[in-house]
Amino acid sequence: MKKAAILYDFDKTLCDRDMQEYSLIPNLGYERASDFWKEVDVLSRSNRMDGISAYLYMLKKKFDEAGRPLRKSDFAGLGASIALYPGVDTWFSRINAYGREKGLEIEHYIISSGMEEIIEDTPIAKEMKRIYACRYYYDENGIAQWPAQVVNYTTKTQYIFRINKQVLDESNDSDLNTWVPMKERAIPFKRMIYVADGITDVPCMKLVKVNGGRSVAVYNPSSAKAALTAEKLLNEGRADFMAGTDYSQGGVMEELVHRILDEMSANACLEDLEGTIQ
Numbered sequence: 001m002k003k004a005a006i007l008y009d010f011d012k013t014l015c016d017r018d019m020q021e022y023s024l025i026p027n028l029g030y031e032r033a034s035d036f037w038k039e040v041d042v043l044s045r046s047n048r049m050d051g052i053s054a055y056l057y058m059l060k061k062k063f064d065e066a067g068r069p070l071r072k073s074d075f076a077g078l079g080a081s082i083a084l085y086p087g088v089d090t091w092f093s094r095i096n097a098y099g100r101e102k103g104l105e106i107e108h109y110i111i112s113s114g115m116e117e118i119i120e121d122t123p124i125a126k127e128m129k130r131i132y133a134c135r136y137y138y139d140e141n142g143i144a145q146w147p148a149q150v151v152n153y154t155t156k157t158q159y160i161f162r163i164n165k166q167v168l169d170e171s172n173d174s175d176l177n178t179w180v181p182m183k184e185r186a187i188p189f190k191r192m193i194y195v196a197d198g199i200t201d202v203p204c205m206k207l208v209k210v211n212g213g214r215s216v217a218v219y220n221p222s223s224a225k226a227a228l229t230a231e232k233l234l235n236e237g238r239a240d241f242m243a244g245t246d247y248s249q250g251g252v253m254e255e256l257v258h259r260i261l262d263e264m265s266a267n268a269c270l271e272d273l274e275g276t277i278q
Contacts, residue, residue, distance in 0.1 A: 002103065002104055003104070003186060004099065004107070004187065004192070004261070005107045005108070005163050005187045005192050006095065006108050006109070006193045007110075007159075007194045008108070008110050008112075010110050010133070011112065011197075012245075014088050014124070015082050015084050015085065016085065018114065019114045019119070020036075020059075020114070020118070022078065022081040023078045024074075024078055024118070028063070028066065029066075040055045040058050043057070051152070052113050053152075060144055063144075069144070070136070070144040071142045071144065072136070072138050075117035077121065078121055079118050079120070079123075079125070080123075085220075085247055086245075086246050086247060087246060087249065088124060089123060092124065092127035094249060095108075095254075095261075098258055099261055103265055103269075104261060104264060107187070109131075109132065109163055110128055110132065111156050111159045112132070112134075113134060113151050113152055113156075113200070114133050116132075116133035116134060116149070117136075130163075130168050132149075132151060132159040132162075132170070133151055134147065134150055135149045149170060152200075153201065153202070153203060153204075156203065157207050158176070160194075160207055160208065162176055163187055164186070164187055164188070165180055165185050165186060166185075166186035188212070189207075189211030189213045191213070192208050192213035192214075193208075193213060193214050193216060193257065194213065194214070195216045196217065197219060197220075197226065197229070197230070205217070205238045205239050209238070209240060214240045214260050215240050215241075216240065216242070217229070217233040217238070217239035217241070218243055218245045218253070219243075220245050221244040221246070241256055243256050
């Protein structure tokens with residue numbers, strides 16, 4: 001079977017808000033998560049600082065100010081509080097089964113600016129071939145010292161190339177930057193689906209789309225603003241399709257992905273026939 005990959009953002013794509021807002025930020029004493037993000041925005045703007053670097057710094061700073069250094073153990077159990085969208089819990093097994101029917105081996109990846117430590121604690125982490133997200137470097141006592149990985153809207157694109165070439169180890173830049181003919185790459189862009197919700201995902205959506213893959217802008221149906229964002233992405237040619245964030249069996253999102261996989265399967269069959277004498 002030929003491999004195909006579905007790449008997901010996480011916040012507001014698979015769950016209904018930023019993952020830090022369920023437990024982590026409230027545990028720091030904030031009644032409104034928006035107050036934390038406002039502080040991050042001020043820090044970022046006043047120091048010409050990348051927004052993702054700013055929130056990683058602010059998070060560690062707030063723990064230090066509370067007299068409790070940020071530890072890896074502080075993330076334990078946080079994934080259980082995340083409210084996944086309807087159908088997400090069974091989505092991956094259903095899509096895998098449909099892929100097999102079509103002669104495709106589906107791999108799932110998360111590419112997120114959220115916290116890897118939190119995502120790894122969710123019930124869907126086991127469904128992922130790889131999770132690419134922000135994380136800290138911890139010392140021998142498990143205390144966060146420095147960001148080990150910072151994933152922002154442009155650095156997200158490197159992980160698409162890693163998946164394309166199957167150079168999945170983030171520390172392996174040599175093989176990532178080695179030229180490989182398109183036909184020899186493990187998962188071609190044209191057998192990728194990128195699923196995300198917002199403007200910060202545009203570079204990844206566009207990269208997949210212009211190279212023959214499919215990009216899907218998803219939105220929470222209860223949010224008019226989210227729907228307008230998805231429509232904007234569609235109208236501007238950043239995304240191929242838009243769909244609500246209901247991943248339930250028989251829903252619009254499942255039907256859409258089935259049709260995309262049908263197309264990928266048919267194209268894979270035609271590729272096998274190229275150059276043959278019938």
